[in-house]
Amino acid sequence: MRLEERSDEALEAPDPWGVHGTDPWYFCVRLAGARYAFPAAQASEVVRLGPMTRLPAAPAFLPGVFQHRGEVLPILDVAALVGEPPMPPSGGTRVVIAATRSYRVALLAEAIEGLVQVADEHLEPPPAGNGGMLEFVEHAGIDGKGPLAIIDLDRLVEVARQRSEGM
Amino acid sequence: MREPVLLFAIDGKPYAVAAASVGRVGRPAELGGAPRSETRLGRVREGERALQPIDGGDPLLVDKVFGMLTPERIHPLPALAAVCLPHGIVAGLVETDDGLLPLLDLRALLQDARNKE
Numbered sequence: 001m002r003l004e005e006r007s008d009e010a011l012e013a014p015d016p017w018g019v020h021g022t023d024p025w026y027f028c029v030r031l032a033g034a035r036y037a038f039p040a041a042q043a044s045e046v047v048r049l050g051p052m053t054r055l056p057a058a059p060a061f062l063p064g065v066f067q068h069r070g071e072v073l074p075i076l077d078v079a080a081l082v083g084e085p086p087m088p089p090s091g092g093t094r095v096v097i098a099a100t101r102s103y104r105v106a107l108l109a110e111a112i113e114g115l116v117q118v119a120d121e122h123l124e125p126p127p128a129g130n131g132g133m134l135e136f137v138e139h140a141g142i143d144g145k146g147p148l149a150i151i152d153l154d155r156l157v158e159v160a161r162q163r164s165e166g167m
Numbered sequence: 168m169r170e171p172v173l174l175f176a177i178d179g180k181p182y183a184v185a186a187a188s189v190g191r192v193g194r195p196a197e198l199g200g201a202p203r204s205e206t207r208l209g210r211v212r213e214g215e216r217a218l219q220p221i222d223g224g225d226p227l228l229v230d231k232v233f234g235m236l237t238p239e240r241i242h243p244l245p246a247l248a249a250v251c252l253p254h255g256i257v258a259g260l261v262e263t264d265d266g267l268l269p270l271l272d273l274r275a276l277l278q279d280a281r282n283k284e
Contacts, residue, residue: 053267062247062251
């Protein structure tokens with residue numbers, strides 16, 4: 001077999017997870033032992049937390065703010081928002097800076113996995129129920145590392161805002 | 168325009184208020200009124216000083232007053248933090264050499280304390 005032919009063959013080799021070049025990318029984090037992902041275009045960078053300033057009378061899911069390249073960003077503890085034990089952030093904790101339609105936030109997670117690609121045909125409707133993170137799940141999916149849930153980050157942040165009303 | 172702020176602490180945590188919002192700083196007995204110690208800032212431990220708002224009214228009891236500072240920069244609260252703190256007691260963040268300090272709205276803080284009574 002000529003080298004050229006082998007090359008073509010490699011390009012067409014089936015991906016076990018059915019991922020094609022045009023399938024969407026997501027940004028994946030671990031929360032409460034599970035994998036959650038949101039559209040990659042919403043994640044701008046992963047940074048280590050600098051000195052954090054706590055805000056008086058802030059809800060548990062907003063443990064503080066920190067400064068990154070001159071910008072002050074709120075830290076959103078997603079676990080605390082959905083009723084899980086809050087994650088104690090410390091200097092050096094990594095956060096994902098993400099943007100929703102209205103807000104820029106630094107998401108606190110158990111672990112940051114990074115970019116993943118999930119084939120559309122491996123996305124399914126969310127499981128039934130609406131407690132905890134299920135409230136924000138748009139699709140259930142699977143990739144080479146296992147199952148994950150695609151979440152609606154805009155909705156998650158909007159719920160954070162709603163839960164602060166009347167505090 | 169750089170506005171001076173007054174730095175103080177309650178319950179071991181440092182805060183700032185716009186100096187222009189403070190009428191007098193002194194010992195609680197000197198300022199009169201009913202010094203407020205029950206606010207969202209935590210428990211006042213020493214209560215050696217009090218800040219009286221510029222428009223009068225009951226002063227805020229504090230543990231320590233550190234003095235005045237004219238910060239390089241005062242940041243607005245990030246949009247999400249602003250909507251998640253609807254009580255309005257945090258007006259912004261003061262940039263200092265040691266990091267960011269919450270800039271409080273003294274009038275809103277005292278009004279919030281009265282509302283919670």
